[in-house]
Amino acid sequence: MPTTMTANNALSSCSVELIKDQDRFDKVVSDASNLVVIHFAASWAEQCKHMGEVINELAKDPRFAHVVFITVDAESLAEISFKYEIVAAPTIIFLKAGKQIDRLDGANAAELTAKVTKHSNKLIGEFTQSSAKQDLNERLKKLINSAPVMLFMKGNPETPRCGFSRQITQILADQGIKYSTFDILEDDDVRQGLKAFSNWPTYPQLYVKGELLGGLDIVKEMVESGELKEALPTAEDLNTRLKSLINQSPVVLFMKGSPSAPKCGFSRTMVGVLNDVGVPYTTFDILTDDEVRQGLKEYSNWPTYPQLYAKGELLGGLDVIKEMKESGELESALKE
Template sequence: MSVLNKLDKLENFQKFLEENANALVVLFFAANWSDESKLMNNVLQELSKDERNKNVLRVLEVEAEDFEEISIKYGIEAVPTFVLIKNKQVVSKLSGADPAELRKRISQGLQTSTSSTAQKPEDLNDRLKRLVNQAPVVLFMKGTPQEPRCGFSRTTIEILKNNNVTFSYFDILSDNEVREGLKKYSNWPTYPQLYIKGDLIGGLDILKELVASGEFQSMIPSKDDSLNEKLRKIINTSKVMLFMKGRKDEPKCGFSRQIIEILNETGAKYESFDILTDDEVRQGLKEYSNWPTFPQLYVDGELVGGLDIVKELKQSGELETTLKGNQ
């Protein structure tokens, strides 16, 4: 029988965080079709059963595809991913099935003093910058979209929904540091505050004016824009990036296995993304690069090609130079 908590309703998410504010909270973003998620579920079960962790560790399993708002808020791009939260702040984030590293991160989180420390202004600014850029459209509001806690926030939510806007949100009542810091960061003294692509649009009155003038619709990033931004971010995770079936230490098709062997022979540093863990990336990347098959290899954000191209580059002696890119 599972000892992990599993999120059943969106409105229960914030409640879980508030009720366990004094513990180390592990948000476990998973998918029921993912074998790696099942593996890591067993690891977390084991850690949760440990009597030493009974009162200091709380795990919440979140079905990533069912709770898109939460996944966007925490920048989830693959499953499994683990977000560790302490004192209402993200202290660590880990993607992939790595039991040893997860145990290490949790152990470090549990050993850290629970007493809060004053944050340097530049650290707060870095955090605010990350928050306003967590999604193409971000709303800082009082409460949640399901339970807004002021009339201005409620009206803003209605306008966004009426205009079919996909957005992330942050409840400023849950974090006074963000609430006060954002006023100075954006030189805007009231809430709600709406950001598009990291730039402040304004509050409710500005939003109403933009909708009335017909300008707002042209400002909303399309779904394709949002996906392309996500793809660009993943592609540029590493100078050399390989999209494949499986991971570089565990390829799940013959083509991926062959390209891994070739890349390993060069000694080049590279990262990989398992397209089996994210169908949106898998399908979107085909159109983004106009390349219908996998694996796909990128250097400096540009598509090199698939296995056949890499083989040709190896045979011609150009592969190592290609992998060095612009340096």
């Protein structure tokens, strides 16, 4: 590399900032939170001018709006060049969090574009993963606070799918404890995420008022010491809770499973009928909450499921809903 320099015009012809001193370089690098692409150039080199034009175009690309592009006069700022082992111009250095993650020696526009795209996409992927983790944590918070007593288990109280889950549901039943459940086998994000969120590696997991009590062994010990019932919240008025559930939206369906995965033929048929009518509705899976499952039968004096409610009033089960559809009453009852 020559020891003398001509004017910097060739370096500063593009919109990418030309760094002229050490302090400015340090500030740009330290302030950048994403990818920094440094073009070490020399004003006398035609190849540097060409790469400068390529970098200028990349800097204008909306895909790389989060990337910082700068040009360094490789000969004028010899200390910076020495630090990054610059022996020829052009050389491109890629930094992240102040640390070098890649470099490109020589003029190769295609490879430069590929490297910027690669490292930029990696940053976007990391941001997406971070956002996804944050979203999952918010979802986990809502789940563990969705009922006063919440059990994360394999299966449901009716059909536990492991011995530990079977034992803990039996304990809770023997103690007369009302609780809701979540089947972690149906959602791997929750299954894996909750382990890290609560720092508890196994299932089942029992939560009271949003706080983890523990797994099966802890619950057994708390039953023996009498601490379990002391830890439980005061029982809420079930009728008040049921009123709130059946009035959560204008049309509410209490069923087994969900519209996308019904867990009995009657629930599947009911979902089909409602979809045909085209009226928006919300659902409640009675398999996840035995208190609601048993209590709603008495509350509405209707012994079976599914049950369909409109404006807080019971319309009936599957047979009644079928008759109302055939007679034309259903659509008007739901759309009023």
